[in-house]
Amino acid sequence: MSTALVWLRRDLRLHDQPALAAAAQQADRVVPLYIHAPEEVTPAIGAASHWWLHHSLAALAGRLAAAGSRLCLDRGAAAERLRHWAQVSEADTVYCTSIAEPWARRQEAAVRAALAEAGVALAILADGLLTDPSAVRNRSGTPYRAFTPFWRSVRPQLDPAQPAPAPALPPLPDAIPEPRPLEALGLLPRIRWDSKLEACWRPGEPAAQEQLSRFTEGGLAAYTERRDYPARDGTSRLSPRLHFGEVSVRAVWHAAAETRAAQPGAEASVDAFLGELGWREFGHHLLWQDPELCCRPFDRRFEAFPWRADPGGALLDAWRRGATGIPLVDAGMRELWATGWMHNRLRMVVGSFLVKNLRLPWQHGEAHFRDTLVDWELAGNSMGWQWVSGCGADAAPYFRIFNPVRQGERFDPDGDYVRHWVPEVAGLPKSHIHQPWAAPADVRARGGIRLGWTYPEPLVDLRASRQEALAAFHALG
Numbered sequence: 001m002s003t004a005l006v007w008l009r010r011d012l013r014l015h016d017q018p019a020l021a022a023a024a025q026q027a028d029r030v031v032p033l034y035i036h037a038p039e040e041v042t043p044a045i046g047a048a049s050h051w052w053l054h055h056s057l058a059a060l061a062g063r064l065a066a067a068g069s070r071l072c073l074d075r076g077a078a079a080e081r082l083r084h085w086a087q088v089s090e091a092d093t094v095y096c097t098s099i100a101e102p103w104a105r106r107q108e109a110a111v112r113a114a115l116a117e118a119g120v121a122l123a124i125l126a127d128g129l130l131t132d133p134s135a136v137r138n139r140s141g142t143p144y145r146a147f148t149p150f151w152r153s154v155r156p157q158l159d160p161a162q163p164a165p166a167p168a169l170p171p172l173p174d175a176i177p178e179p180r181p182l183e184a185l186g187l188l189p190r191i192r193w194d195s196k197l198e199a200c201w202r203p204g205e206p207a208a209q210e211q212l213s214r215f216t217e218g219g220l221a222a223y224t225e226r227r228d229y230p231a232r233d234g235t236s237r238l239s240p241r242l243h244f245g246e247v248s249v250r251a252v253w254h255a256a257a258e259t260r261a262a263q264p265g266a267e268a269s270v271d272a273f274l275g276e277l278g279w280r281e282f283g284h285h286l287l288w289q290d291p292e293l294c295c296r297p298f299d300r301r302f303e304a305f306p307w308r309a310d311p312g313g314a315l316l317d318a319w320r321r322g323a324t325g326i327p328l329v330d331a332g333m334r335e336l337w338a339t340g341w342m343h344n345r346l347r348m349v350v351g352s353f354l355v356k357n358l359r360l361p362w363q364h365g366e367a368h369f370r371d372t373l374v375d376w377e378l379a380g381n382s383m384g385w386q387w388v389s390g391c392g393a394d395a396a397p398y399f400r401i402f403n404p405v406r407q408g409e410r411f412d413p414d415g416d417y418v419r420h421w422v423p424e425v426a427g428l429p430k431s432h433i434h435q436p437w438a439a440p441a442d443v444r445a446r447g448g449i450r451l452g453w454t455y456p457e458p459l460v461d462l463r464a465s466r467q468e469a470l471a472a473f474h475a476l477g
């Protein structure tokens with residue numbers, strides 16, 4: 001009688017789960033095991049992601065129990081704990097799926113060595129991405145540094161396997177100890193600020209599948225038309241689902257491709273959406289090239305950038321709290337704080353404001369997003385911040401400085417998004433909602449606004465701070 005361990009990582013689902021499927025096919029007994037190893041994950045994951053992980057594991061435990069199995073939980077060094085579990089369960093093989101991040105490669109190497117010493121095989125199966133970020137090369141044999149040629153070359157070759165159904169799971173061996181309670185992993189915050197996230201999200205595979213169906217049946221066909229308008233529910237919001245592997249990227253790909261076949265006219269939207277999945281692939285390709293992507297500029301010249309001094313951190317604090325006096329920026333930051341998610345356009349706007357108008361290091365923004373986003377992903381967040389800052393590969397050129405007033409007028413023309421998140425300015429007409437400081441005094445009075453009292457004065461002058469940023473960038477040479 002053979003036993004296999006399934007080491008669950010960022011694949012918290014039963015459908016189209018290569019490690020579970022292989023174990024179920026090969027072994028008579030299967031032990032699904034999640035090991036919380038925070039010391040091995042660098043940079044450390046933040047509070048919002050921990051919250052998601054807790055609930056996603058709870059959902060997975062329910063799914064496994066309903067399938068006649070059980071989720072085992074442990075905490076500690078993955079190599080040591082896997083060796084222990086292989087011993088107590090008498091497993092001869094550990095199955096898991098890959099994570100294309102630098103710390104995960106180190107973890108996999110340690111696990112492989114520890115299991116080999118114990119005579120246990122390790123099978124790491126590809127998952128999480130559509131490409132192998134280490135293998136993609138341009139004609140000269142070097143990695144891509146720009147998205148468009150990357151995607152042009154990769155896209156026609158993509159042929160992801162059809163998603164596999166959930167396997168019938170063999171039972172656990174008799175000798176398995178009672179599971180640790182999920183609470184013992186300590187994933188939830190000590191001060192319970194998380195009820196606001198509970199109101200917005202239902203982590204776990206069943207909700208992920210519902211969300212994917214709702215999006216492909218409803219929103220996807222209008223994706224190109226709506227995706228840039230934060231007040232409209234125009235994007236999939238699948239990012240945390242993809243990150244934790246509650247749905248496989250292959251399943252998302254095929255669901256979108258089926259929409260193309262089923263809904264004539266949806267072609268452009270489907271292509272644009274698949275292109276966003278392409279950006280996700282590209283981020284991992286960049287991270288593979290530069291394991292320090294989260295913390296050091298891809299273009300190392302930017303290490304000498306003259307950032308502004310922020311004694312006491314007052315500017316950064318105002319940005320984090322959504323109290324900059326620029327309504328669109330504040331709306332984005334408050335959406336993040338309240339929901340753990342922020343619309344992509346706002347990520348660019350608030351990022352540009354932090355780095356270019358406030359001239360504070362992008363790493364501060366990266367770290368804040370890492371702590372507060374439920375969809376935080378090392379590759380996507382690092383690439384996003386470097387893109388916004390102009391120091392990444394294929395970055396927005398440094399002279400591209402988002403003007404939050406123009407962005408608001410263009411992408412939130414009626415001010416609905418700002419009104420929702422910044423109720424202090426909701427009384428202004430749409431002609432002035434994006435720049436209350438420029439509204440005539442009587443318009444402000446009618447809207448119930450006293451600048452500096454009911455809503456802050458702008459933290460910086462947008463035009464002057466833009467000029468200062470350009471001068472600082474020019475000085476870099």
Ligand SMILES: Cc1cc2nc3c(=O)[nH]c(=O)nc-3n(C[C@H](O)[C@H](O)[C@H](O)COP(=O)(O)OP(=O)(O)OC[C@H]3O[C@@H](n4cnc5c(N)ncnc54)[C@H](O)[C@@H]3O)c2cc1C
Pocket residue numbers: 227235236237238239240242243273276277279280281283342343344345347348351369373375376377378380381382384385388
């Ligand atoms: C400063 C900054 C930080 C970011 N941090 C993250 C992050 O931590 N995690 C993250 O998943 N995305 C990040 N993004 C990318 C993007 O904002 C989010 O993926 C997107 O807003 C998620 O919403 P959605 O699922 O509705 O996206 P959709 O528009 O529905 O796109 C579908 C999927 O494609 C992927 N995707 C979309 N846009 C991008 C992109 N620009 N780069 C990489 N992947 C993309 C995501 O997996 C997303 O779920 C960041 C962008 C910026 C500018």
